[in-house]
Amino acid sequence: MIHFMNYIEFKYLIKNAQYETKYEPLISTKDDSIYGYEALSKFEINQETISTEEIFRKLHHNNTLFFELEKRNKQLQINNFFDNKKLFLNFDADIVNSFEQKSYWEQFLKNCNKDIVVEITENGSDDETSMQIIHNFSLWLKNRGIESALDDFAKEGSMFSFFLMDKSKYIKVDKSFLKQIKKNPNYIEYIKGILKTIKLNKQFSIIEGIELKEDYLFAKEIGFDYMQGYFFNNLVIIK
Structure with a gap:
């Protein structure tokens, strides 16, 4: 299992794992057209699928291997994408930290x-050093004119930062928000305020975790710009 992998086993994984990319569509709430795709990765070795999140969390302790894995992974995501839509790529700030990187x-x-949008993810620890690395990465993207999306907004354990929100063109609201609203409808007023702020800032909102028709209808009614989730599985392409 991945929990017990040492450096040598991880190095073997990087070189020998089968990489597969799924492109999940982002749908416009206005006309149901496909606005773009998010590239999502899967790793398989010895016919066993390995959790991407688990790999990334483990590799935070070995930046060299993490960087090598993501170089190969991102190249695959680019090479296999043939649409002319926007392509959202998940980037962990830890692999865009050194001068070389x-x-x-x-x-x-x-x-x-x-047409790339870089999604800023938070797979690492939430200490002050990690937060500063993420802030530096966001500013680095902004200074180079690269569009960015703030991923997992309002996810349990994620950090809230006005700095990151201000530097991002897209704000991706985590699927946990939908679940929370179902438990407590009062949070609808909170999401209305967030969406109003996003529009005033001339940014775009994306709601993740659309799994049911009621989620789909809610996203349209409440005023999100785009939506994403298993409800649109028939539109997913795998390379």
């Missing part, structure tokens, strides 16, 4: 010839 990713994003 920043130079590599700047050239990579410049040469990929795709």
